[in-house]
Amino acid sequence: MDYEAVVGLEIHVELNCATKMFCDCPNRPGDEPNINVCPTCLWLPGALPRLSEQALEKAALLCLALGAELQPLCAFDQKVYYYPDLPKGYQLSQAHLPLSRGGAIDITGEDGAPRRLRIHHIHMEEDVAKLVHEMEGRTPIGLVDFNRAGTPLVEIVTEPDFRTPHEAMEFLKALRTQIRYGGASECSMENGTMRADANISIRPRGTTQMNTKVEVKNMNSVRHVGDAIAYEIERQTASVESGEPVVLHTRLWDPDKKVTSPMRAKFEGPCVPDPSVPVIRLSGEWIAEMRARLPEMPTVRAERLATEYGLAPDEALTVSADPQVADFFEALAAQEIEPRTALHWLTTQLLPAVKDTRQELSVCRVTPARLGALLKMMAAGKINANAAREVLTRMFHTDDTPEAIVAAQGFTQVSDPDALGAMVQQVLDEQPAAVADYRGGQVKALGFLVGRVMQASGGKANPKVIRELLTDRLSAAE
Amino acid sequence: MESTFAFLNPEPVFQGSPHGGADDGYLRGLRVALQPSISVRDWPAEAGSVALSGFTALEDATVVQRLRQAGAYLRGYTRMSEFGFGLGGGEAGAALAEGADIELVLDLMGESRAAAARWKVSAFKPSYSLVSRLGIVGLIPSMECCGLVAPDLGTIRKTLQTVAGPDDLDFSLLDEETPDLSARTIDPAATTVGLIREAADGLSTERQEAFHTSARYLESRGFTLKELSLPDFALFSLVHRIIGSVEASSATGRYDSVRYGPRAPGARNWNEMYLRSRDAAFGTFLKSFLLQGAFFQFNRYEAFEAACRIRAQLVTEMANLCLRAEYLLLPTPQDTPPGPTVGAPADRPASLSATYAQFDSTLFANVTGQPALYLPPTADGTRPGFQLSGAALSDGALLSLGEHLLSDANGEEW
Incomplete structure (x- = not known):
């Protein structure tokens, strides 16, 4: 049966x-x-x-x-x-x-x-x-x-x-x-x-x-x-x-x-x-007073997040599931951080780090203002994503501004083609096999070469500039 | 000779010491006897029960705090019946003959009024929710109250004025202002006293006669008497018996001999320890009451629910009667002879039924929460005894009626 x-x-x-x-x-x-x-x-x-x-x-x-x-x-x-x-x-x-x-x-x-x-x-x-x-x-x-x-x-x-x-x-x-x-x-x-x-x-x-x-x-x-x-x-x-x-x-x-x-x-x-x-x-007035204390509820908020910030419905539901997360997200967006960047950094970087350090989002040192400042530096090309992740890790242990951490740790991104040119040439000289692979049509080899230059720069190079320099030189010297 | 006091205040008799009482308080020097169900810090508040033997109160009850602040001297703890239920085994009222000006007696079904009848003094049971119960080791939370027993109503009124009123620590008290408890003039010609016909049903001929004598006396003093009817009067006893026993059964659930009280030996586990210790801790008479409560709770819950409905009806019906007459006259408690000589075996009633019969005319006020006043007859028979009541929170007026009746005891022929 x-x-x-x-x-x-x-x-x-x-x-x-x-x-x-x-x-x-x-x-x-x-x-x-x-x-x-x-x-x-x-x-x-x-x-x-x-x-x-x-x-x-x-x-x-x-x-x-x-x-x-x-x-x-x-x-x-x-x-x-x-x-x-x-x-x-x-x-x-x-x-x-x-x-x-x-x-x-x-x-x-x-x-x-x-x-x-x-x-x-x-x-x-x-x-x-x-x-x-x-x-x-x-x-x-x-x-x-x-x-x-x-x-x-x-x-x-x-x-x-x-x-x-x-x-x-x-x-x-x-x-x-x-x-x-x-x-x-x-x-x-x-x-x-x-x-x-x-x-x-x-x-x-x-x-x-x-x-x-x-x-x-x-x-x-x-x-x-x-x-x-x-x-x-x-x-x-x-x-x-x-x-x-x-x-x-x-x-x-x-x-x-x-x-x-x-x-x-x-x-x-x-x-x-x-x-x-x-x-x-319980009087009617008291009940009304309690009702007035309730914030916007999650399903309503999810709908608003989707229309206001262009999040996908499931993303909006995930964010709205926790009022602390949703508040944080909206505080980032209010600083004119691009909503998708805000969402990405909040869910893939900040929340796991908060969990790892056993803190509460609402009371941890990384406030929306501080994370916003960091993301703005990245958007302006002052630091790259690797450096931003490093800075974020340090922000959990200090109240210094992201700018101060970047300056103190020398995380400022190097975008000057002249400064990067020598490093690019050195990597090309040292990696003939990868160069040959790339020229033989294996596009993936470019990523490997970018990685080597990043490593040589101590993680400070602007990956976009490196990529441009590499493709230029690889095609020019053929 | 053994004292009627089970415990005497180790502080010296009142000399204006800050512990004994304030120098200029409203009750300065008043010697108050307490039952050991009323917590006094560091005193053995054993409430007449083996289950509490060795228990020392951690805090003053609110009433005790207020008595102290007003300058009263706490004389000591008297001997009381088990948790104050009935008068058997206790000596309520006896302290007045041993140097106390007033005694606080827990009133669960009329104990303060019955004790006063025994000792030919006055007793007042205040309205429920007028006097804080914080620190009272109770048995029937929805019915019990600190009764005041004293030879004169002035002492009772001053004590009531001191202990009554809102207490942040007892949420069952009134939020509103304390009702006016001051004395007022009674004009008999403008005052109606109601007489509930059915309250006399089933009483002995002697008590019925006494009841009618009291009524005639009131008429002779110029009051208008109005006969009222409450066909359900007999249900007060039944309702008290069911609800009171159920509340008592759960109120005594905490006496498990874990933290205080004697533990029975030989138990192999906690459950056996509970059973044996509780079996040894409660007297047979109280146990019969608790078992009855457990029976209604576990096996006849619908009877308990019916009792709660009837109680609500009785409260309404009594309140309605109080709209037709400002005061009510009721039969006085059974006039049992003065308590056993000190140290003699307890004159414990044989059964619950006998106890309920003893309090048949007083327990109505515990069921409804209204105030009740007992006045003793004069020794020469020129004035009979009374039990009077009024609407809930009419305490100030009810005491004034009593004062009026006592003030002119040598009035006209009647």
């Missing part, structure tokens, strides 16, 4: 707030263990939660960035379970009255047709403490780090609209981009600021029933989500075909073995309204 998958996603996103959700402790889970704690996030007797205004704002921006509808009334509930990561015996979450309902993300399906993937609701919740399992000699011990307890999260719950791994991956990529635009989170699956769980079931193609689902966790990249769903569809299909029923449970994805393995029976604890966090009423 032919089966199709029915998949829904539950995505946790950590909001980039300054403080935790219900107290003033810094929201820095990665600090030295248990230093960002207080009576509230340790839930000592007498402590009361105080919902952070910033957490509410960031969560609302996230909802609006995903086209979701903020609810006029939302409230926190207690998700009750007993575990060492939860000192008060319940997690504050929104089970009955979530922050928003609805919303959708449009993607392109594998067949090229547009697909709309709907969001059921988005709710706020606090994160729990982190458990670390270690050995003390031969005794296994569990350590608890409360820095993460109470950090602000939202959970995005989708409709079961996904049929293929591709759709889930495209959805997550678009979701990430839109949330970053809203400024609510960095959404890094690698760093754990975005976590996606998938609920997967299968049914005979063409039917509409909803069968028992299996929840898969522990995928820490978009690729893993796709792989895990693909694996689970195969596993469930084989299981059903061999007559074994699918039972409701949770499985963990093993990225090395590329398989899922059972973890525990899925726990569905009761949720009761929390009496200590007041009900939240």
